[in-house]
Amino acid sequence: EAQVTQNPRYLITVTGKKLTVTCSQNMNHEYMSWYRQDPGLGLRQIYYSMNVEVTDKGDVPEGYKVSRKEKRNFPLILESPSPNQTSLYFCASSSSGTSGILAKNIQYFGAGTRLSVL
Amino acid sequence: DQQVKQNSPSLSVQEGRISILNCDYTNSMFDYFLWYKKYPAEGPTFLISISSIKDKNEDGRFTVFLNKSAKHLSLHIVPSQPGDSAVYFCAAIRVRKTGTASKLTFGTGTRLQVTL
Numbered sequence: 001e002a003q004v005t006q007n008p009r010y011l012i013t014v015t016g017k018k019l020t021v022t023c024s025q026n027m028n029h030e031y032m033s034w035y036r037q038d039p040g041l042g043l044r045q046i047y048y049s050m051n052v053e054v055t056d057k058g059d060v061p062e063g064y065k066v067s068r069k070e071k072r073n074f075p076l077i078l079e080s081p082s083p084n085q086t087s088l089y090f091c092a093s094s095s096s097g098t099s100g101i102l103a104k105n106i107q108y109f110g111a112g113t114r115l116s117v118l
Numbered sequence: 119d120q121q122v123k124q125n126s127p128s129l130s131v132q133e134g135r136i137s138i139l140n141c142d143y144t145n146s147m148f149d150y151f152l153w154y155k156k157y158p159a160e161g162p163t164f165l166i167s168i169s170s171i172k173d174k175n176e177d178g179r180f181t182v183f184l185n186k187s188a189k190h191l192s193l194h195i196v197p198s199q200p201g202d203s204a205v206y207f208c209a210a211i212r213v214r215k216t217g218t219a220s221k222l223t224f225g226t227g228t229r230l231q232v233t234l
Binding site for chain 1 (some may be wrong): 162219220
């Protein structure tokens with residue numbers, strides 16, 4: 001089954017304790033992205049990756065790191081979490097291959113990771 | 119600066135009636151508009167899209183209308199069913215010159231409840 005898998009689904013941590021949220025997709029997609037969803041703000045992009053070893057900042061990258069060492073994985077790293085990073089996080093992927101323009105831009109989302117930083 | 123806005127946080131509609139979800143945008147450079155549907159504890163899933171050069175796209179019970187002059191689009195669901203109860207996000211894309219994938223700019227979402 002084609003899917004984007006995030007782990008963990010729920011996480012409660014304390015300020016300053018480094019954490020990693022994993023994301024893996026089995027669709028051989030080139031493009032991967034992280035979003036956070038906050039009340040009244042919709043989903044905002046944190047970081048994205050066009051392919052292996054190619055990453056770039058989205059709209060709200062402060063306090064986050066990413067890496068893309070393999071095509072299927074795109075972990076989100078919070079080196080020193082703070083309470084304002086309490087949010088619902090989504091990983092997404094799409095194919096940049098030979099698909100049409102619209103197909104390239106239809107992103108498939110994981111089920112989300114709810115993070116609370118105390 | 120919210121480039122994509124959904125001004126109605128919630129909407130309640132009776133089963134069998136039409137649901138109309140609205141979305142406004144400010145950036146005239148957007149090339150595609152997409153609607154995503156989100157159930158609790160799940161990620162958003164793609165529902166329907168429309169190109170900026172079209173004014174209507176229909177897929178079964180779902181139709182999206184685009185009014186470029188007003189920078190407004192709407193999603194119509196006819197007839198509405200209880201299983202349509204979810205949060206609906208409007209999103210927009212400005213296609214890269216290279217044609218590769220682009221960032222989705224999302225609205226804040228509208229929670230639709232379809233009642234019996």
